[in-house]
Amino acid sequence: MSLKKKTILIFLIIFGFLNLTFFVFSKTILKPGFLKIESVDAEKNIERVTETLNMQIENLALKFFDWSNWDDCYNYVANGNEEFIKSNLIDPVILDMDVNLFFLKNIDGTFRLAKVIDHEKQTVIDMSENLKQYFTNNEHYFNFKYDEYQKNGLILLPE
Numbered sequence: 001m002s003l004k005k006k007t008i009l010i011f012l013i014i015f016g017f018l019n020l021t022f023f024v025f026s027k028t029i030l031k032p033g034f035l036k037i038e039s040v041d042a043e044k045n046i047e048r049v050t051e052t053l054n055m056q057i058e059n060l061a062l063k064f065f066d067w068s069n070w071d072d073c074y075n076y077v078a079n080g081n082e083e084f085i086k087s088n089l090i091d092p093v094i095l096d097m098d099v100n101l102f103f104l105k106n107i108d109g110t111f112r113l114a115k116v117i118d119h120e121k122q123t124v125i126d127m128s129e130n131l132k133q134y135f136t137n138n139e140h141y142f143n144f145k146y147d148e149y150q151k152n153g154l155i156l157l158p159e
Contacts, residue, residue, distance in 0.1 A: 053154070060099065061152045068150075077106045089113060091124040103127060109136060134158060 076084035114127035
């Protein structure tokens with residue numbers, strides 16, 4: 001074998017060995033490190049999203065706690081005074097609440113007001129009968145224990 005061929009063969013063996021070494025190094029040391037960094041980053045992002053959702057839920061809870069304790073609102077739900085709607089729940093007010101749906105039910109489960117908000121079109125429409133039926137069938141959202149005065153959270157709706 002000539003010197004030129006031996007040199008090329010040695011060079012290829014060294015190059016192959018270096019590639020194999022780099023491959024093993026990257027699989028055993030680099031990849032787990034990057035996976036850990038990615039996992040920590042994902043956990044931080046999840047915590048941020050969770051904190052943001054919790055803050056929004058708390059803000060809505062405060063807003064609707066005020067509504068639920070308001071005598072005029074209570075009287076509307078009890079007796080259906082339409083003046084309350086005309087003066088307090090016009091579409092711009094409902095749009096400004098920054099919610100996707102808004103409804104008031106009385107103690108027997110009758111919907112006094114049921115609206116869905118389309119934020120893209122900036123419109124307020126009547127809640128569909130299917131959605132009303134969903135809430136009627138899932139009364140556990142409205143049944144409170146003695147020491148509970150409110151329930152806060154997100155609901156995944158069928159529509």
